[in-house]
Amino acid sequence: MPRGSWSGSPSWRQNWLRFRLMSSWLRALSRPMPPSKRPEPSPLSSLLPAIRWAASSSPVLPGRGGNLTGLSSITPELVGKRLDLLKQALPRVNRVGVLWVPGGIGERTQKSMMQEAEVAARRLGVRLHVVQAQGPSDLERAFSNMTRARVGALTVLPHVMFLVERKRLVDLAAQSRLPTIYPLRDFVDAGGLMAYGADDADLFRRAATYVDKILKGAKPNDLPVEQASKFELVINVKTAKVLGLTIPPSVLGRADQVIEK
Numbered sequence: 001m002p003r004g005s006w007s008g009s010p011s012w013r014q015n016w017l018r019f020r021l022m023s024s025w026l027r028a029l030s031r032p033m034p035p036s037k038r039p040e041p042s043p044l045s046s047l048l049p050a051i052r053w054a055a056s057s058s059p060v061l062p063g064r065g066g067n068l069t070g071l072s073s074i075t076p077e078l079v080g081k082r083l084d085l086l087k088q089a090l091p092r093v094n095r096v097g098v099l100w101v102p103g104g105i106g107e108r109t110q111k112s113m114m115q116e117a118e119v120a121a122r123r124l125g126v127r128l129h130v131v132q133a134q135g136p137s138d139l140e141r142a143f144s145n146m147t148r149a150r151v152g153a154l155t156v157l158p159h160v161m162f163l164v165e166r167k168r169l170v171d172l173a174a175q176s177r178l179p180t181i182y183p184l185r186d187f188v189d190a191g192g193l194m195a196y197g198a199d200d201a202d203l204f205r206r207a208a209t210y211v212d213k214i215l216k217g218a219k220p221n222d223l224p225v226e227q228a229s230k231f232e233l234v235i236n237v238k239t240a241k242v243l244g245l246t247i248p249p250s251v252l253g254r255a256d257q258v259i260e261k
Contacts, residue, residue: 078183096152098114129149143173155180171191179240188236193236
């Protein structure tokens with residue numbers, strides 16, 4: 001199996017692989033690619049085509065080396081879109097937390113995400129309270145920090161650690177009674193309030209075209225890394241009720257899925 005290179009403990013990588021491994025598509029592996037580093041070729045990666053979810057602000061990574069190609073589910077513009085949706089769902093909110101992992105994404109992508117958040121915040125008339133979490137042990141401290149700062153809502157930036165720890169993250173948001181929007185529907189399936197991000201099912205379907213091309217002789221490194229093109233808004237109204245919130249019909253009407261039970 002190609003070696004993972006995202007920052008974090010081996011247990012995170014193992015859990016992530018168990019969660020994301022596709023059924024063994026004729027020796028093609030699909031798993032997230034670390035955002036901040038180019039993958040290092042290994043003896044095994046020269047034999048095994050790997051189709052990965054990349055985290056990059058560019059749809060094409062020329063000269064990336066190795067035997068890799070994939071799809072990117074991280075788009076900086078979505079950070080502003082999530083703040084828009086959060087403000088529409090909670091019109092009275094005026095202070096929003098931003099939870100992120102410093103150094104967890106490529107520097108350019110991370111800078112773009114923060115810029116998008118700042119632009120959206122100014123336009124929406126909200127103040128941002130940025131909170132760091134380097135690992136799972138920092139999550140409780142991060143939520144305590146936001147409680148002291150009287151944050152009224154939260155947006156979570158994409159990172160593998162957050163997805164692996166999604167149940168704990170969702171539980172902490174509930175305990176803090178903090179309405180939160182996440183980057184993937186997996187968080188809402190775990191009990192989170194809202195998510196807006198790439199449609200995972202569509203990414204899996206598109207990954208199949210990569211497999212087909214590779215099996216027909218295409219070199220993975222000749223196939224461009226593409227951006228996600230289909231996105232979904234998922235809202236958990238059961239969680240909203242627990243938080244004492246009423247999501248406006250205008251927002252519910254835009255949702256691709258509303259979870260009620």
